[in-house]
Amino acid sequence: DDRHDTSTPNRPATNGIAERCVRIVKEGITSVLLHSGLSPEWWADAMRYFCAQHNIEDKLANGKTSYEMKFGIPFPNQMFGFGCEIDYKPSSKNVQNQMHPFGPKLLPGIFVGYHQNARGDFPETYK
Numbered sequence: 001d002d003r004h005d006t007s008t009p010n011r012p013a014t015n016g017i018a019e020r021c022v023r024i025v026k027e028g029i030t031s032v033l034l035h036s037g038l039s040p041e042w043w044a045d046a047m048r049y050f051c052a053q054h055n056i057e058d059k060l061a062n063g064k065t066s067y068e069m070k071f072g073i074p075f076p077n078q079m080f081g082f083g084c085e086i087d088y089k090p091s092s093k094n095v096q097n098q099m100h101p102f103g104p105k106l107l108p109g110i111f112v113g114y115h116q117n118a119r120g121d122f123p124e125t126y127k
Contacts, residue, residue: 052114053082057079095107
């Protein structure tokens with residue numbers, strides 16, 4: 001029999017797995033925002049950060065992360081906390097042209113997450 005259990009619309013008790021996943025993400029967003037000191041207006045960025053971080057760092061029952069299971073290697077980059085202060089090199093030529101030629105080449109900013117490709121990996125510039 002190939003039938004699968006289904007959930008009933010508007011009855012959360014019949015969809016416990018999905019409800020648990022939603023709860024984990026909501027609690028993760030809250031935690032990320034509290035630890036960063038950023039206001040709730042940053043919730044969408046905090047959600048993307050938490051979901052990526054969860055897949056990169058949280059171990060499954062087999063001792064591997066979801067990232068390792070998909071790509072066969074541990075996450076190859078350094079992890080940064082959401083909202084931490086960073087120095088970054090601006091990619092905009094307009095901004096670069098406004099910077100003093102004898103001044104610093106980096107600008108201060110806050111870290112709000114990584115740019116990921118559609119399949120979940122990262123651009124070559126991160127490696």
